[in-house]
Amino acid sequence: MPIINKSASNYVEYISKNNPPYLSKKRDASINLNGKVSDCNGEIIWCRHIASYWSEFFCSNSGKIDYETFSSPQLLSKAIVIQENKGTNNIKGDVYFVENESWGSVIYNLFLQLEKENKSHTSLEVHSPGHAMALGIKIKNDKENKFVINFYDPNQTATHKRVFFCTNNICDIINLTAYDFLSEQCLKCYGLKEDTLSLFVDKTKSNDNNNVFIKKLPDNILQGVVINFAMGAGLREIIKKVYNDTRFTDLTKSQMKILCESKNVNNVPGLLLALQNGHDNVIDEYGTLIKKSNLNKEELIHILSARTLDGTIPGLYQALQNGHAQAIKSYGNLVLDTIDKNIDLEYLLSAFKYEAHSSNK
Structure with a gap:
């Protein structure tokens, strides 16, 4: 931070x-x-x-x-x-x-x-x-x-x-x-010049089940920052609202790519945050969004690698380090459903490779 x-x-x-x-x-x-x-x-x-x-x-x-x-x-x-x-x-x-x-x-x-x-x-x-x-x-x-x-x-x-x-x-x-x-x-x-969006969180309203209640959505939900917040916080319903929005299919190819990359001000993609935080349900929902995006395989390979901008911190490594087994399973299913089968294993192994000692705060 x-x-x-x-x-x-x-x-x-x-x-x-x-x-x-x-x-x-x-x-x-x-x-x-x-x-x-x-x-x-x-x-x-x-x-x-x-x-x-x-x-x-x-x-x-x-x-x-x-x-x-x-x-x-x-x-x-x-x-x-x-x-x-x-x-x-x-x-x-x-x-x-x-x-x-x-x-x-x-x-x-x-x-x-x-x-x-x-x-x-x-x-x-x-x-x-x-x-x-x-x-x-x-x-x-x-x-x-x-x-x-x-x-x-x-x-x-x-x-x-x-x-x-x-x-x-x-x-x-x-x-x-x-x-x-x-x-x-x-x-x-703080990332509020370009994205101009924050989450206000009232934890006094939480209950024993730690439920999340969405009280306000932005006027434009089709933003990468919205997905980034949702992936990091495990807000599965937000991802569903994004791909069900009537404007979703009207996005240009470049707009769709930015939306799916869902990077924050530090260029950390939403998928990396979901893996790091163990949000398997939101990864499953993100998989549906990816399928509906109609992006080509080459673009998806880059997006699903879930790495930081310099390519040194993969989300899969974060999930393994933090013991998020179910999130890893969801990620594996996402990759297997999206990438050509002959490169699946190589792809998963490359996503695991950790090239520098660092951490995402």
Whole structure:
């Protein structure tokens, strides 16, 4: 995940003129512990771990954050214990596919939901194509209700941006966009300049079965970034919606190739993420999409190799390393159903070959 080191002053770039999100002067915005500390087991703590911990802290502490832990490498190292299975994506609960321009409308509806449920606060993880962040929203009952939005970026580990609205201007929340919270440099680094799409994940809505509920889809579902998110998070129904979309067969050959490659800002293909994370069901659904794509064998050989841009990290190796047997079986079936039989074995073996010691974060 991207790590940005900048002075606090460079972060204060706003588009919203009337009620801009702001950083607290009381906190040190220069502290950045993303990827720089490890938990008690020696696992590196990345943005997704910090954002998740911040979100859980916010919910469990009545919408308040004690930044003493987030300011100290030693305390943060003790506070966060990475429990995820190796290579497993922990997205669960209510999921929103949110365009940059739609952040405000989604947040506004979340406030309405809080009022309906008679709750004072909630939090969400925000996953861009290249980074993980968090949102905390709360209703403060002062002389008049205040609707407070806290935006947290792990690259500024010990602070957050804040903006609030009152009852008489709550509708202005709808006008907020990703550009109000993130600078140009951050938008580019986090993959939000070209793809302009994030996942908002409300884990407070998850249940014992860890079910995922899709609450919002983008206007255009036929995007590589949509499939990349779905493959990485195991959102099988999203893949099905893509190939069942009436516009799917109207895509040009180049558009179809980009869609099937489904690369993120780091040029990591969706199939690699599905193998790495052990999402066999979504690989099966992806196989149907591949069959419907009508791409030729040469193009499919490249796509199904599921490698990073430099060709050094194959998804099959990741799946074997992480012990995802069922995902490997699904991948094998996909290859056998797609590639000419006389090169199947050679193809599978080449997909297993690991040419450099590295890892996908």
